[in-house]
Amino acid sequence: xxxxxxxxxxxxxxxxxxxxxxxxxxxxxxxxxxxxxxxxxxxxxxxxxxxxxxxxxxxxxxxxxxxxxxxxxxxxxxxxxxxxxxxxxxxxxxxxxxxxxxxxxxxxxxxxxxxxxxxxxxxxxxxxxxxxxxxxxxxxxxxxxxxxxxxxxxxxxxxxxxxxxxxxxxxxxxxxxxxxxxxxxxxxxxxxxxxxxxxxxxxxxxxxxxxxxxxxxxxxxxxxxxxxxxxxxxxxxxxxxxxxxxxxxxxxxxxxxxxxxxxxxxxxxxxxxxxxxxxxxxxxxxxxxxxxxxxxxxxxxxxxxxx
Amino acid sequence: xxxxxxxxxxxxxxxxxxxxxxxxxxxxxxxxxxxxxxxxxxxxxxxxxxxxxxxxxxxxxxxxxxxxxxxxxxxxxxxxxxxxxxxxxxxxxxxxxxxxxxxxxxxxxxxxxxxxxxxxxxxxxxxxxxxxxxxxxxxxxxxxxxxxxxxxxxxxxxxxxxxxxxxxxxxxxxxxxxxxxxxxxxxxxxxxxxxxxxxxxxxxxxxxxxxxxxxxxxxxxxxxxxxxxxxxxxxxxxxxxxxxxxxxxxxxxxxxxxxxxxxxxxxxxxxxxxxxxxxxxxxxxxxxxxxxxxxxxxxxxxxxxxxxxxxxxxxxxxxxxxxxxxxxxxxxxxxxxxxxxxxxxxxxxxxxxxxxxxxxxxxxxxxxxxxxxxxxxxxxxxxxxxxxxxxxxxxxxxxxxxxxxxxxxxxxxxxxxxxxxxxxxxxxxxxxxxxxxxxxxxxxxxxxxxxxx
Numbered sequence: 001x002x003x004x005x006x007x008x009x010x011x012x013x014x015x016x017x018x019x020x021x022x023x024x025x026x027x028x029x030x031x032x033x034x035x036x037x038x039x040x041x042x043x044x045x046x047x048x049x050x051x052x053x054x055x056x057x058x059x060x061x062x063x064x065x066x067x068x069x070x071x072x073x074x075x076x077x078x079x080x081x082x083x084x085x086x087x088x089x090x091x092x093x094x095x096x097x098x099x100x101x102x103x104x105x106x107x108x109x110x111x112x113x114x115x116x117x118x119x120x121x122x123x124x125x126x127x128x129x130x131x132x133x134x135x136x137x138x139x140x141x142x143x144x145x146x147x148x149x150x151x152x153x154x155x156x157x158x159x160x161x162x163x164x165x166x167x168x169x170x171x172x173x174x175x176x177x178x179x180x181x182x183x184x185x186x187x188x189x190x191x192x193x194x195x196x197x198x199x200x201x202x203x204x205x206x207x208x209x210x211x212x213x214x215x216x217x218x219x220x221x222x223x224x225x226x227x228x229x230x231x232x233x234x235x236x237x238x239x240x241x242x243x244x245x246x247x248x249x250x251x252x253x254x255x256x257x258x259x260x261x262x263x264x265x266x267x268x269x270x271x272x273x274x275x276x277x278x279x280x281x282x283x284x285x286x287x288x289x290x291x292x293x294x295x296x297x298x299x300x301x302x303x304x305x306x307x
Numbered sequence: 308x309x310x311x312x313x314x315x316x317x318x319x320x321x322x323x324x325x326x327x328x329x330x331x332x333x334x335x336x337x338x339x340x341x342x343x344x345x346x347x348x349x350x351x352x353x354x355x356x357x358x359x360x361x362x363x364x365x366x367x368x369x370x371x372x373x374x375x376x377x378x379x380x381x382x383x384x385x386x387x388x389x390x391x392x393x394x395x396x397x398x399x400x401x402x403x404x405x406x407x408x409x410x411x412x413x414x415x416x417x418x419x420x421x422x423x424x425x426x427x428x429x430x431x432x433x434x435x436x437x438x439x440x441x442x443x444x445x446x447x448x449x450x451x452x453x454x455x456x457x458x459x460x461x462x463x464x465x466x467x468x469x470x471x472x473x474x475x476x477x478x479x480x481x482x483x484x485x486x487x488x489x490x491x492x493x494x495x496x497x498x499x500x501x502x503x504x505x506x507x508x509x510x511x512x513x514x515x516x517x518x519x520x521x522x523x524x525x526x527x528x529x530x531x532x533x534x535x536x537x538x539x540x541x542x543x544x545x546x547x548x549x550x551x552x553x554x555x556x557x558x559x560x561x562x563x564x565x566x567x568x569x570x571x572x573x574x575x576x577x578x579x580x581x582x583x584x585x586x587x588x589x590x591x592x593x594x595x596x597x598x599x600x601x602x603x604x605x606x607x608x609x610x611x612x613x614x615x616x617x618x619x620x621x622x623x624x625x626x627x628x629x630x631x632x633x634x635x636x637x638x639x640x641x642x643x644x645x646x647x648x649x650x651x652x653x654x655x656x657x658x659x660x661x662x663x664x665x666x667x668x669x670x671x672x673x674x675x676x677x678x679x680x681x682x683x684x685x686x687x688x689x690x691x692x693x694x695x696x697x698x699x700x701x702x703x704x705x706x707x708x709x710x711x712x713x714x715x716x717x718x719x720x721x722x723x724x725x726x727x728x729x730x731x732x733x734x735x736x737x738x739x740x741x742x743x744x745x746x747x748x749x750x751x752x753x754x755x756x757x758x759x760x
Contacts, residue, residue: 065755068618069625070614070617070755071755071756072752087623087624087625088617088621088622088623088624088625088628089623090621090622090623091621092621093617093618093621093622094621096618098614098618100611100614100615102611102757104611104612104614104615104757105612105615106487106548106612106615107485108485108486108487108490108521108551109525109548110522113522113525113526113529116526116529117525117529117544117548117619118615118619120529120532120533120536120544121541121619121620121621122619146485160615
């Protein structure tokens with residue numbers, strides 16, 4: 001048995017924040033009658049790494065494509081860099097780097113020709129960065145894209161996305177096909193890019209360790225809505241995983257404020273709690289005549305419990 | 308394929324009915340055998356095209372795939388060769404064994420041509436030769452019927468053809484990298500990636516030439532654009548990406564390749580009577596229009612790739628982006644017209660046509676008008692394969708009707724009045740359709756979703 005309580009509303013920030021890079025209100029999108037996004041409200045501040053989490057089919061790719069105007073929306077509004085996304089808006093798109101999930105590039109082109117072609121249209125393109133990454137990631141500039149492996153294509157898509165040093169980098173599962181070395185190298189580049197002021201990254205992934213490394217804000221997409229957006233450090237400091245065990249087992253989880261999710265597994269009751277003092281958990285264990293074990297959840301644990 | 312299957316099996320039934328019901332008259336067997344041969348050829352051509360797509364390395368991992376394929380082949384041979392031959396033997400049709408062997412040859416030919424397109428080049432000269440020298444062909448056939456060697460030789464040819472087609476199909480090979488879905492060389496232009504015909508050594512070499520030329524053309528366009536980024540140079544650059552084989556040098560190379568075949572055909576066709584020189588222009592227009600159906604298919608397949616181009620081009624509005632694509636593709640119309648004119652000139656020289664200017668004028672007008680209409684309908688036309696085929700057939704028939712009407716009109720009214728009237732009607736219609744289609748295309752939202760099929 002499991003329950004899931006909504007997160008409490010966060011108090012308004014006391015200081016004025018910079019203008020958001022992205023503001024989404026009431027975004028709706030359906031495919032052949034199946035509602036995928038059911039009124040997404042989401043604000044992405046500048047200068048942060050946002051980890052977009054959600055289960056398979058939650059609508060992460062659809063959301064990211066809608067944000068960039070690559071998929072039409074049914075309702076709602078999107079503002080990118082302060083202007084409505086009703087039209088692409090010219091140079092605004094060059095402030096966005098995008099690594100799509102399928103990295104559908106142009107297989108008949110050679111790596112060098114593809115990057116040169118793309119660079120020709122950009123006012124700002126870091127040729128040195130692109131050349132260095134090609135070299136470090138062992139991408140042969142004379143190779144046809146169609147001859148590259150999946151992982152190499154993904155690397156090329158990443159090079160293409162970050163070479164213009166965009167203000168907003170949108171990455172749709174960018175490391176899914178990368179080997180561990182390439183993933184680390186990519187994360188290194190990402191963090192270096194984030195070193196510049198006001199650079200924002202929206203990063204959809206299932207590899208939660210990468211988000212922990214990037215100290216990302218976590219946005220959870222579930223049931224067609226963004227359920228919460230919180231800094232990872234805050235999530236970790238405020239949430240904990242309590243396991244109550246007793247031989248008689250559990251029929252119903254005890255009611256207690258702050259429980260986000262309760263799950264019974266055999267003789268154990270697993271509680272994901274927020275802002276609940278340890279003393280109260282010990283008191284609960286005492287009241288229920290159970291032993292108590294408190295664990296600090298990893299992001300993966302949180303994802304499993306909440307998504 | 309289901310439609311083809313239904314039609315050819317109806318032909319099969321009709322052929323067997325002919326054999327069984329009207330065989331006492333000699334023409335019954337001939338009609339039956341003819342129907343069977345035509346049906347079998349078409350059926351095995353379609354079957355090979357389908358199987359070519361199915362025979363992928365992953366498919367060979369299916370349990371007993373090859374055994375089941377062999378069993379299907381046997382059942383197919385029994386249906387198309389065994390049963391009709393047995394029926395013919397039973398009712399005493401003369402030369403039944405030879406007829407059965409010829410049916411096997413027809414099936415093998417269809418199958419082989421579906422797998423390896425170049426095999427059709429082996430038969431084409433024979434058919435042309437038969438048309439050129441019917442007396443000789445008739446004598447050869449007459450003697451072959453009497454010869455005891457004919458049957459084993461035909462069997463040997465059929466087995467060789469099957470070996471030629473089955474061997475590469477059942478081999479696991481590396482897939483060649485994709486070409487632009489909007490392009491395609493003369494071989495297998497309409498094929499999808501999975502069902503793409505295998506390239507012969509010559510085909511691979513030609514592809515290599517086209518590829519080198521395309522890379523060079525892109526580099527040149529890039530250099531020019533960097534020097535001075537004008538709208539025209541930007542359009543050229545986009546064109547080099549979308550249509551890598553539609554640069555001047557590649558077009559010339561394509562024309563040269565086509566000219567070899569066209570010369571052979573025209574030289575042979577000249578010896579057939581009656582030969583109307585104006586037909587050369589009609590063929591030239593048809594060849595030029597054959598380029599356009601790929602646009603509809605290609606734009607659909609290319610949707611996911613175009614997302615990257617969209618972000619790269621960073622258009623101000625969606626309409627502007629759609630307009631950029633339409634502008635880039637418009638080059639296919641002058642390219643097609645130039646190709647049609649070049650082929651017509653070649654035909655005029657080879658046939659010593661008596662009205663060269665008439666042919667050139669009509670080809671110029673009709674190829675341009677037809678090209679505009681073809682590009683328009685393939686750009687905004689039906690998304691499904693059947694709809695596209697209908698549209699294509701309508702465009703081709705309409706264009707041919709315009710061509711022959713144009714020949715008659717210019718012949719009757721002269722170059723100024725006839726040509727002017729033809730230009731007014733054909734180009735007016737073509738431009739009207741193109742502008743309307745362009746408006747509709749601009750109005751549509753760009754789509755970057757992969758097609759479902």
